[in-house]
Amino acid sequence: MKSAYFAAFLAATAVPALAEQPVTLNFVAEIGGAAFDCSQSYDHLGATHAQMNVTDFRLFVQDAALIRADGSQQPITLTANDWQHENVTLLDFENGAGHCAGTGNAPMNTVITGEVPEGDYIGVSLTLGVPFALNHIDPTLASAPLNTTGMFWTWQNGFRFLRIDFAPAGGTPMAHEGHGGHSDHGNASGWYLHLGSTQCAAASQTEAPSACVFPNRTTASFTSFDPATQVIVVDPAPVLRDADVTVNAPDTSPGCMSFPGDADCDSVIPKLGLAYGDHPAEAQQLFSIR
Amino acid sequence: MRKQLCLGFGAALAILAAVATAGANGRYIWPMPAWMPPPPVPAGNPMSAEKVDLGRHLFYDARLSRDGTVACASCHEQARAFSDGRELAVGIGQTIGIRNAPALANAGYVPQLTWANPHLTTLEAQALVPLFGEDPVEMGSNGREADIFAALAADPYYTDAFASAFPDRPVIDLFTVTRALAAFQRSLISLDSPYDRFKYGGDADAMTPAALRGERLFFDHRFECYHCHGGILFTDSQQTARNPAPMLGNHNNGLYNIGGTGAYPARATGLYEFTGLAADMGRFRTPSLRNVAVTAPYFHDGSAASLREVLDHYAAGGRTISDGPHAGIGAANPFKDGILVGFDASDAEINDLIAFLESLTDEGFLTNPAYSDPWPADHPARATRMMP
Numbered sequence: 001m002k003s004a005y006f007a008a009f010l011a012a013t014a015v016p017a018l019a020e021q022p023v024t025l026n027f028v029a030e031i032g033g034a035a036f037d038c039s040q041s042y043d044h045l046g047a048t049h050a051q052m053n054v055t056d057f058r059l060f061v062q063d064a065a066l067i068r069a070d071g072s073q074q075p076i077t078l079t080a081n082d083w084q085h086e087n088v089t090l091l092d093f094e095n096g097a098g099h100c101a102g103t104g105n106a107p108m109n110t111v112i113t114g115e116v117p118e119g120d121y122i123g124v125s126l127t128l129g130v131p132f133a134l135n136h137i138d139p140t141l142a143s144a145p146l147n148t149t150g151m152f153w154t155w156q157n158g159f160r161f162l163r164i165d166f167a168p169a170g171g172t173p174m175a176h177e178g179h180g181g182h183s184d185h186g187n188a189s190g191w192y193l194h195l196g197s198t199q200c201a202a203a204s205q206t207e208a209p210s211a212c213v214f215p216n217r218t219t220a221s222f223t224s225f226d227p228a229t230q231v232i233v234v235d236p237a238p239v240l241r242d243a244d245v246t247v248n249a250p251d252t253s254p255g256c257m258s259f260p261g262d263a264d265c266d267s268v269i270p271k272l273g274l275a276y277g278d279h280p281a282e283a284q285q286l287f288s289i290r
Numbered sequence: 291m292r293k294q295l296c297l298g299f300g301a302a303l304a305i306l307a308a309v310a311t312a313g314a315n316g317r318y319i320w321p322m323p324a325w326m327p328p329p330p331v332p333a334g335n336p337m338s339a340e341k342v343d344l345g346r347h348l349f350y351d352a353r354l355s356r357d358g359t360v361a362c363a364s365c366h367e368q369a370r371a372f373s374d375g376r377e378l379a380v381g382i383g384q385t386i387g388i389r390n391a392p393a394l395a396n397a398g399y400v401p402q403l404t405w406a407n408p409h410l411t412t413l414e415a416q417a418l419v420p421l422f423g424e425d426p427v428e429m430g431s432n433g434r435e436a437d438i439f440a441a442l443a444a445d446p447y448y449t450d451a452f453a454s455a456f457p458d459r460p461v462i463d464l465f466t467v468t469r470a471l472a473a474f475q476r477s478l479i480s481l482d483s484p485y486d487r488f489k490y491g492g493d494a495d496a497m498t499p500a501a502l503r504g505e506r507l508f509f510d511h512r513f514e515c516y517h518c519h520g521g522i523l524f525t526d527s528q529q530t531a532r533n534p535a536p537m538l539g540n541h542n543n544g545l546y547n548i549g550g551t552g553a554y555p556a557r558a559t560g561l562y563e564f565t566g567l568a569a570d571m572g573r574f575r576t577p578s579l580r581n582v583a584v585t586a587p588y589f590h591d592g593s594a595a596s597l598r599e600v601l602d603h604y605a606a607g608g609r610t611i612s613d614g615p616h617a618g619i620g621a622a623n624p625f626k627d628g629i630l631v632g633f634d635a636s637d638a639e640i641n642d643l644i645a646f647l648e649s650l651t652d653e654g655f656l657t658n659p660a661y662s663d664p665w666p667a668d669h670p671a672r673a674t675r676m677m678p
């Protein structure tokens with residue numbers, strides 16, 4: 001109570017220029033333009049127009065900011081809660097029901113909430129990712145949302161920034177190109193889109209990594225966006241447009257999991273706005289506004 | 291609680307009588323002879339007999355997996371020095387993994403866990419991989435930890451065990467579960483093979499004549515085995531509490547050379563996966579040779595069925611695969627460790643080398659009740675548990 005009084009006192013005596021205005025960014029998840037729902041199946045996915053279920057749909061957003069008319073950015077000070085920590089937010093569009101019962105859970109979050117100094121803002125910017133300083137912490141001691149085991153990527157010492165999992169509708173098994181031989185990973189049951197930092201080996205055994213060869217953070221900016229009336233749409237269908245989500249390249253992770261040398265990523269990662277192998281970055285197509 | 295290892299030499303007996311028990315002031319007493327420094331222990335996870343006992347129960351508890359079929363023990367069986375006899379590990383739903391399950395004897399001394407992961411420097415961190423990994427799925431528990439911890443909390447054993455193992459933080463969560471699992475694995479000390487009795491225990495009859503001849507060959511420059519498999523644990527990937535820095539032995543031993551480019555199969559490129567450096571292609575951690583005779587099949591992908599096959603591989607200086615997607619002359623792998631030039635050996639010499647490797651088997655470790663399954667057969671912790 002005492003500190004609340006102090007806070008109120010400080011707020012009341014603060015100079016007007018420091019007044020804050022609340023901001024909420026609303027997100028909508030879609031698959032090929034249709035509202036995302038764990039109980040639905042979706043047609044026309046990827047190059048082969050496959051029919052797929054979506055079994056998980058979550059992503060981390062860092063460094064959300066509003067853009068002023070002069071192009072400068074105002075970082076949003078996030079409201080601390082179970083979905084937001086420092087400058088990162090977990091967006092969770094799956095409700096743990098239907099096809100999402102495997103890895104999902106009931107709680108959902110479709111907003112970024114915080115505040116910015118009062119002012120005129122015309123646009124929004126956000127980055128798909130977990131900040132480097134938070135990406136390599138001990139996840140067993142992390143506070144929410146970085147304790148979300150469904151987003152753990154401990155093999156890589158970090159988190160998945162993006163996780164959208166697909167499974168063939170109607171229980172059709174995944175096809176496999178060729179045969180990989182002895183260590184063939186022949187049991188893919190779905191096509192998984194996982195983005196995260198790779199090749200983050202530490203310089204020495206006792207240090208956390210100081211950099212990653214492939215940070216794989218991607219930024220989307222929209223120079224005309226009104227949070228009060230518009231939404232940010234997250235839709236993987238345009239990203240997968242040229243990929244065949246019914247097969248998995250032999251001897252690779254099922255789907256595209258960011259690792260170098262996976263043919264399943266060749267057309268996909270570039271459409272997240274990131275270069276992949278000798279495929280240059282294209283405009284990011286995961287986020288749009290409406 | 292008082293458990294006794296059957297070490298065969300007098301000097302160690304005074305220490306071993308107190309194996310796995312707390313000292314007078316609650317200090318943990320390592321189940322090892324005085325000449326051996328203990329493994330490093332992370333500052334946040336001091337050893338205690340209570341924590342080790344809790345970790346043992348968790349290690350054998352299949353309720354840590356999504357469907358209650360896979361415990362740590364499902365891929366790490368005591369009789370096989372905590373390996374599983376399979377080429378590749380198997381997870382829930384019979385999911386075939388991508389690595390051979392490593393043996394866990396003296397796991398606390400391994401500075402870089404699994405087969406070549408520079409991120410996994412503690413057993414605490416490593417535990418998260420089988421629990422939550424999805425590529426491949428092992429225990430499949432991601433997103434399920436709340437249910438799992440609730441199930442553990444309903445077991446009267448755990449209510450008391452977490453409280454006494456973590457008196458300052460008596461909650462069942464990811465922190466305590468991974469700390470207890472790590473403490474149990476750190477307690478898995480194996481230093482009582484015939485070789486140890488001969489070498490450190492003064493028992494001149496502990497090793498057979500064939501094993502003694504094999505020992506000389508093992509340390510001979512013609513074979514060069516000890517260059518990588520050196521030291522008390524027979525590996526150059528080790529760290530004790532007395533070493534300021536770990537030894538990190540990772541080597542390309544010429545198992546593959548796909549298309550003559552030096553490449554390894556895409557899902558098993560070793561250290562290269564984490565560094566992207568060409569020179570790291572195919573470099574995997576040198577496993578300890580303690581109990582090696584009971585941990586077949588061998589190598590990171592279980593692709594050698596027997597010790598004889600392993601020795602044939604090293605005699606040839608690499609493996610030649612004549613057809614199929616992995617075809618190539620491993621001996622010519624450009625990233626192969628330079629020490630592996632091959633050797634000529636008679637059948638008798640190979641037999642002697644195998645006899646020496648067999649003298650590294652610690653029967654007491656394989657049967658030590660302190661490391662065995664604590665759960666009754668019909669207990670929910672093991673009723674639906676898969677074993678190798």
Ligand SMILES: [Cu+2]
Nearest residue numbers: 192194257425
């Ligand atoms: Cu993944």
